[in-house]
Amino acid sequence: MVKAAAVVIVVVGALGYYVWDYNTSPTGGKAKSEASASAAAEEAKTHDPEVGDCVKVADPQGEPLPTVVDCNSPQAEYKMGEMLPGTQLECAxxxxxxxxxHNSRGFDYTLCFTKV
Structure with missing residues (x-):
């Protein structure tokens, strides 16, 4: 009986330490997952231009992916002029x-660009 109680105490203590370390350690699991989510959000921002941003476009004839770049950069190809709600609209x-x-959340839009 004493051995079983000791095993239970050790297991509960180890589990408690793991949870505490996961949530408080600067290099623990929670910090890593938050850093990963933050990096993913920053990466997504670079592909979400706003009006006035300059972009370079990867695969312009296939599945285009705009990446925001500095307007003075030699990589700048286009400048965003307008965002139209829906995909049935044509740029002027x-x-x-x-x-x-076309995104899965139901918000479809058209981005219109001018050459830099």
């Missing part, structure tokens, strides 16, 4: 390029 003739997005 003043724009040189458009990208249509």
């Amino acid at each position: 003739s003043q724009y040189d390029y458009g990208i249509q997005y």
